[in-house]
Amino acid sequence: MYTHLLPDVQTARVLVEAFFVNTHGLLQVFERNRFLEDLEACYSDPLSVEPSWLCLLNLVFAIGLTMATPLSGSPEALIIDKLRSEHLDRAEVFYLNAKSLNDPMTGFEDQDFWSVQALLLMSVYMLAKSKRNTAFALLGMAARSAHALGLHREETMVIFSPEEQIQRKNLWRSIFVIDRLLSCSLGRPTAISEDDCSGDTLHPPEQFLDPSFNINGNTMPDYNETGSHALEAAVRSCSVIGLILRKVYQQRKISTRLAQEIADICKSWPRALPPILHWRQAANASPSQGVAILHVNLFYCHSIILLTRPFFLYILNLETQRHVNQTGTRGPRPYLRMEKFSEACVIASTHTILLVQNAFDAGYLSRRNPAVIYFLFAATLVILANEFAGLYKVDASDTCILNAINIMNYCAESDQQASRLVYILSTFRDVVAQQRMRRKQTQADNASLPSIASQLYGVPLPTQLQPQNPNIGGLANSTDPLNATQRLHQVPIHIYPGMQTAPLHDSTFPPPPHLQPQQQLPLQPPDFSVHLSPIQDPATSSAANTEPFGTATSTGAFNTPSKPPSLSTMLDLSALEATRVPSLHSEESGQDEQIDFDALWAWPSNTPAMGSPRAGVGGGVDGSGNSAGGAGGGMLERVQGISDSAVPMFGVRHEGSAGHD
Known part of the structure; x- marks a missing residue:
């Protein structure tokens, strides 16, 4: 029924591997070995596969093809290059196939676990395609659907098997990571509040590291x-x-x-x-x-x-x-x-x-x-x-x-x-x-x-x-x-x-x-x-x-x-406990210096904001944090704010009052 939507099995394996490699440490939507088993079952008996799983598979294909970085000259590179050289955007075709098979954005009253997975994958794909507004909206839908399914609450896990509990926690944590990435990169509010999470749904219990592992050894851990x-x-x-x-x-x-x-x-x-x-x-x-x-x-x-x-x-x-x-x-x-x-x-x-x-x-x-x-x-x-x-x-x-x-x-x-x-x-x-x-x-x-x-x-x-x-x-x-x-x-x-x-x-x-x-x-x-x-x-x-x-x-x-x-x-530098220059993590006491972001928008050529630094003769700052030397002349050139996102992170105010945040 759906065989015409699937590439050959070798291409499918290459795309799936590219997905898992390039999202490693960023997402863990699936258990890799289980997913590969389902992939082989899909190709051995495609008519028995659920449309929801085919939707997820096509989204994996889309992300894998978009982010694939095969070794030049390798068999995988030949497959990827062939797909990318087509007159149409094959990754976009996979994405549209996924939506046509079983669109997770329809039927919100009947949302299931797979639909949350699909919404997250759709958000990641759109982010990789530089469609950030769409990615932001899809991630919000994934977070809300996950809330509806109770993925953020420890007490809802007891009715599921240990394998399902791990899968639910990994999906919730993956949504959390992408949510924070979108928030800091786009300067927008987060969709997940840690205060709403309970138990170890987000933060796992402390684990003791294996002391036998040698950091200088040649052991290559698996995925x-x-x-x-x-x-x-x-x-x-x-x-x-x-x-x-x-x-x-x-x-x-x-x-x-x-x-x-x-x-x-x-x-x-x-x-x-x-x-x-x-x-x-x-x-x-x-x-x-x-x-x-x-x-x-x-x-x-x-x-x-x-x-x-x-x-x-x-x-x-x-x-x-x-x-x-x-x-x-x-x-x-x-x-x-x-x-x-x-x-x-x-x-x-x-x-x-x-x-x-x-x-x-x-x-x-x-x-x-x-x-x-x-x-x-x-x-x-x-x-x-x-x-x-x-x-x-x-x-x-x-x-x-x-x-x-x-x-x-x-x-x-x-x-x-x-x-x-x-x-x-x-x-x-x-x-x-x-x-x-x-x-x-x-x-x-x-x-x-x-x-x-x-x-x-x-x-x-x-x-x-x-x-x-x-x-x-x-x-x-x-x-x-x-x-x-x-x-x-x-x-x-x-x-x-x-x-x-x-x-x-x-x-x-x-x-x-x-x-x-x-x-x-x-x-x-x-x-x-x-x-x-x-x-x-x-x-x-x-x-x-x-x-x-x-x-x-x-x-x-x-x-x-x-x-x-x-x-x-x-x-390769060493942590010096007796460093003469205070580190980021030093415990030394000192004057509590405060910064107000609004102050930096006011330059000497404009009306200075309260507490904003002003250029003066000495250019210094007195003990109370006020500019020394009075207001100086205008800037020769107006300097624009330096930012990588819409999050305001400039204007600052220097106050000398200690003991206040």
Whole structure:
């Protein structure tokens, strides 16, 4: 009856595998082995298959074809390329077939479990097709239907078998993850409130990790082993994201005390992360495990970006205004506790780009993964904004920006939304290049600027390793493997607190074939660690800016290292408990600094909002948080807000009252 709707069995297997691989760590709508058994049964006896299951199968086909990233030249690639080369959009045909077989949007009074699954899959498909409004509406329908079926309540589970209970919980958690992703990316209210959930429907009980697993071993876990852990890790991050959206962005204000409270919640995430999902496992991971590692770590890094970005934008805004009328040396920034959160925002953004770059180099990064595209865009905006304002010196910033735009171009070949984001990032990059040129005309080179490594490690850069010549192209010399500073291999306490690791050896993770020749250069792994240092003097702009990025029509001016910084070497820093620079998770006391989002909309050329930073002669901030030096002149150019979504996350107010949120 329905055989004409199905592709051949080999094509079906390829599409189903592509679905499970590319949604790993993001969704767990089906139990993989059970679904494959049902697939074989469908092709052996298609007339006995229920229309509802065929609807789900076609949605899996649609998502699998949309997100598939087969290895070039493989049999799977031939099948995918054939489907994509047809004169019609075969993925859209699968989607329409699903709706014609059994549309889940009809008959809401008779909704069943399969219809909730279908609505979620339809939402994910529409999100991958850049139809975000439709995806948002479908996700809301899925959440409401799930509420009607009691998926959010523990007490409704007792009438189901253990297998059905697991399936219901996984579906509910998958809806929760997509709900938080849509909310933070589109700036819209969430459809699920954690207060309505009971028991462990959302948060599973604490599990003890297997101590026998060796993080440096070559054991390759299968899909089922990583699936449940990956979804739980994503749920934990999305829970923090929901908390940040509710307590910070919905209230449109934040204080350092509130940020510290949420940061204390964040720091438990990496400690509970199973070793099989650690970023260091990505080097030898299978595509499914690699995608899961990518998803869960991106969600975690983005939760830190969301939490710390208001502080970063506050400092960026005030420093930009201070610079307008400033003629002398830039003094220390009076932000105290804000500074650590601002630094963490830049570090988490750098890590986000490196995580995506790692997946891209491994060959399993989908061109149409909406979560990755959003996270990459948000992180790149932070790095570009930092380079524009010259807040922190970031080693390898130019390489990160270049890689991010190249990856976005890669996604833009198939994704319409990515095409728009490429234009935004490229335009921003050109503005940063012009800003660097203006600085170069009026300021000296910042080669003498110490890296934050001297503060984190307490050890200055050895004289023999210090660069003798300016680095043409604006890339910090520490990205050169031959000039890299040899330090202890450590985990950044800003991002992964409390996680101690041993040095990595070259034999632990064999390099990809295309990088093997370059790996022979250094005797020890080079250090591409993320080093930040607040820039206080006009002579010290950002990241050894002796040259701008390049012209608007060329990106060839980037001074890329002989080998791109790998994820392992970039993130391989150690958690230093006695660091001199306060980390995101430090417990030190200090003045509670408050930010009101509305204040940043008022620039000196407009009527300043209450508590907004104003450019003055000194450009400083007094103890009460008011601008010192009075109101300054107007901005030379009106600077637009930097955002990746409709969530207002700019205007800030600095208040000195302690003890109030």
